[in-house]
Amino acid sequence: MRRITFFLFFISFLLCQNLNAQIVQGLEVIGTGFNNDMVTLHNNNYSRVASYTYSNSVFEIPVFVGFRSRGQFGGALDILPGDRITGLYGSQFIDNDYRVSAAVEMFAGSTINNSSYSSYIIFGTINENETTRLERMRIAENGNVGIGTDDPFSKLEIKDGDIYINDINNGVIMKSPNGNCWRMTVDDTGNFVSTAITCPN
Known part of the structure; x- marks a missing residue:
């Protein structure tokens, strides 16, 4: 199943690349479980992914959706509090390697069950003359925003800094x-x- 799905994707990719063909059906890529990129795009000058949605519904928009579970393919299990759900990461090429330097990460919250889907979002950057990414801002489960603190007690809390x-x-x-x-x-x-x-x- 994995080989067939990947083969179909590879053929579809070649058609799109060489013939400007349109793929009407959805594509599915099933990996092997190793820590590698499932799909990689290379292009000089520009490398962007565009998504167009045509709908009369106010709820339909072009989106990136990350689905996360524990377990394995075909046997998904409930995630645990604090599990990273998905993220957006920016890497810079420095000293012959790409270094992740900025990130927006989404995590499962402290109470996870069929009546609580709590979550929080972390924004991270790296300061000048440093190499470790740190949390700079957090949107907590209750909607509180913390800058410089990972546990904001008010709608906006700022630690170690001025306004x-x-x-x-x-x-x-x-x-x-x-x-x-x-x-x-x-x-x-x-x-x-x-x-x-x-x-x-």
Whole structure:
């Protein structure tokens, strides 16, 4: 089955490459279980994958979907909390090798069962003069966003850093109990100034 499926894919690939043929049916590639790339694209200057979707439904969009389970092909098993579901990785060619330097990773959350599909997302980068990718931002299971922390306790939590607002006309907008909105800024002596504004839509 594996050889037949791969052979059909290989023939289809050759047709597309040499004859500009259109493949109407879907393609399926079943690997051998080894840690290697299933499909590889090589091209000078550009190497992109374009997806076009034609539908009158508002829910149908071109997407990349990563399906993850434990077990093996033909015998999928439930994933465990903390398992990496899928990810998007960027690698740079440095010193004769490709180095993964930026990533967006999606993980299974802390409670996984048929009534809880919890998950979280991690954004990672590598700083200057370093070689280890670190988590920079996380969207937690409850929707809280953490920058510099992997366990945000509020809708936005920042650790080991400041929030800098460069424009003197901007500030922090808060809503009062009566429904009015106020922008908080500071004057030249550092005193807080509140200005009534129209609430953002």
